[in-house]
Amino acid sequence: MKPATIDARITPEGRLDVLSKTEVDKLLDTSQGGLYNIFRNCSLAILNCGNQMDDGKQLLERYHSFDIRVVQQARGIKLEVTGAPANAFVDGEMIKGINEHLFSVLRDVIYVNNEINNNSKFDLETSDGITNAVFHILRNSKILRPMSTPNLVVCWGGHSIKRKEYDYTKEVGHEMGLRGLNICTGCGPGAMKGPMKGATIGHAKQRINNGQYLGISEPGIIAAESPNPIVNNLVIMPDIEKRLEAFVRTGHGIVVFPGGAGTMEEILYILGILLHPDNHDMPFPLILTGPETAKEFFSDINQFIADTLGIEAQQRYKIIINDPARVAREMQAGIADVRDFRRANSDAYYFNWLLKIDREFQQPFEPTHDNMRNLELHKNQSHHTLAANLRRAFSGIVAGNVKDEGIRAIEEHGHFEIHGDASIMEPVDALLSTFVEQHRMKLPGKKYEPCYRVIK
Numbered sequence: 001m002k003p004a005t006i007d008a009r010i011t012p013e014g015r016l017d018v019l020s021k022t023e024v025d026k027l028l029d030t031s032q033g034g035l036y037n038i039f040r041n042c043s044l045a046i047l048n049c050g051n052q053m054d055d056g057k058q059l060l061e062r063y064h065s066f067d068i069r070v071v072q073q074a075r076g077i078k079l080e081v082t083g084a085p086a087n088a089f090v091d092g093e094m095i096k097g098i099n100e101h102l103f104s105v106l107r108d109v110i111y112v113n114n115e116i117n118n119n120s121k122f123d124l125e126t127s128d129g130i131t132n133a134v135f136h137i138l139r140n141s142k143i144l145r146p147m148s149t150p151n152l153v154v155c156w157g158g159h160s161i162k163r164k165e166y167d168y169t170k171e172v173g174h175e176m177g178l179r180g181l182n183i184c185t186g187c188g189p190g191a192m193k194g195p196m197k198g199a200t201i202g203h204a205k206q207r208i209n210n211g212q213y214l215g216i217s218e219p220g221i222i223a224a225e226s227p228n229p230i231v232n233n234l235v236i237m238p239d240i241e242k243r244l245e246a247f248v249r250t251g252h253g254i255v256v257f258p259g260g261a262g263t264m265e266e267i268l269y270i271l272g273i274l275l276h277p278d279n280h281d282m283p284f285p286l287i288l289t290g291p292e293t294a295k296e297f298f299s300d301i302n303q304f305i306a307d308t309l310g311i312e313a314q315q316r317y318k319i320i321i322n323d324p325a326r327v328a329r330e331m332q333a334g335i336a337d338v339r340d341f342r343r344a345n346s347d348a349y350y351f352n353w354l355l356k357i358d359r360e361f362q363q364p365f366e367p368t369h370d371n372m373r374n375l376e377l378h379k380n381q382s383h384h385t386l387a388a389n390l391r392r393a394f395s396g397i398v399a400g401n402v403k404d405e406g407i408r409a410i411e412e413h414g415h416f417e418i419h420g421d422a423s424i425m426e427p428v429d430a431l432l433s434t435f436v437e438q439h440r441m442k443l444p445g446k447k448y449e450p451c452y453r454v455i456k
Helices: 021-028 036-047 056-062 096-116 127-140 163-178 194-205 240-250 261-274 292-308 324-344 369-373 383-402 404-413 422-437
Strands: 005-010 067-073 076-085 152-156 182-185 213-217 233-236 253-256 286-290 318-321 416-419 452-455
Touching: 021 036, 021 067, 021 096, 036 056, 036 067, 036 076, 036 096, 076 096, 096 127, 096 233, 127 240, 152 163, 152 194, 152 240, 152 261, 163 182, 163 194, 163 286, 163 292, 163 324, 182 194, 194 213, 213 240, 240 261, 253 261, 253 324, 261 286, 261 292, 261 383, 261 422, 286 292, 286 324, 292 318, 292 422, 318 324, 369 383, 369 416, 383 404, 383 416, 383 422, 383 452, 416 422, 422 452
Parallel strands: 152 182, 152 253, 182 213, 213 233, 253 286, 286 318, 416 452
Antiparallel strands: 005 076, 067 076
């Protein structure tokens, strides 16, 4: 059935309304070096807000006639869209929040192209240079709050979760909102939407009118996780690694809800960083939580971490089952420790400069078949290095599950093959099998065809 679409000309809502002729030309450039494709694909994902779809390739094919153009006028710019998803409009007018998100995409795509890429001020081959780029992108988006005390909780979890799990994320968000905590997520549905929805109610009860509901995405994943309508600050980072760094640099603590391969990638990312010797004494509250029905899920995660990264990694997080108020209290107490630590060490509240992140967690990983096949998955390395390589394996599976280019690569070349020592691959295979059995790889009702093959 052909989707309902609409054509419209859109005025910006205070995000970015002036562009140079060179910038406009770049946005219209369909060549490999141009920005048209990335801008078009991200814009379509924004306009697709609310549709139950987690397949980037399917989205692009469903709205194959969609087009977006920048129109320069005497008083600034407008965007002209054709074949846009009709649910982004009410009575012919674009929903204000979607309008804001659309111009956030434009802002970030332009800024990264003009100010970050090929700029000698940002050496993207060094760890400090990458962190500097992440900071500047976030500062340009105006989401950093330098006059605020630490209160931003990053919430991770799957877009494909059960109803009880989704309701639980709202309860946790509500308890955190009641305690004045703000929420940052990957901005999509499921466990990314629930905490924000709950926090809005908690904030309303406490008459908090400036609550922050920050969404951080990147071009490859946004089509599968279109920003939910509660997000009031949206940032599009250039790649998944800078997205992950943005989470841990801006957030003051992390709550992890049930999820799938993407959630496991995030857990491995933060554990790998916290396992680095330079971060040994740094407080960073990390809580894994879900309703009673998710108890087995977190037991499996805990066992996987024990089998691969060991007891030291297990000591960096708490597992709390079916107790939203306790999650919020523990997070509030943990953030108080973060505040004291940063004050004592003269670190910024709004950006964690002292956190040591190695290049192996920062360098973009391209999940090609060769790169997936050649991952170093063995125990003859430090635990934080093994975590980095395991993170890449799960990142590749996410790409093969939902990203347009990853899905096309699987269709053309077959399954990703993941090799490694049996002591690593057996826990990996067991955990992935559990995710498949529990329908955590795709949205409910959609059959999952694995994009990977574990070679023991």
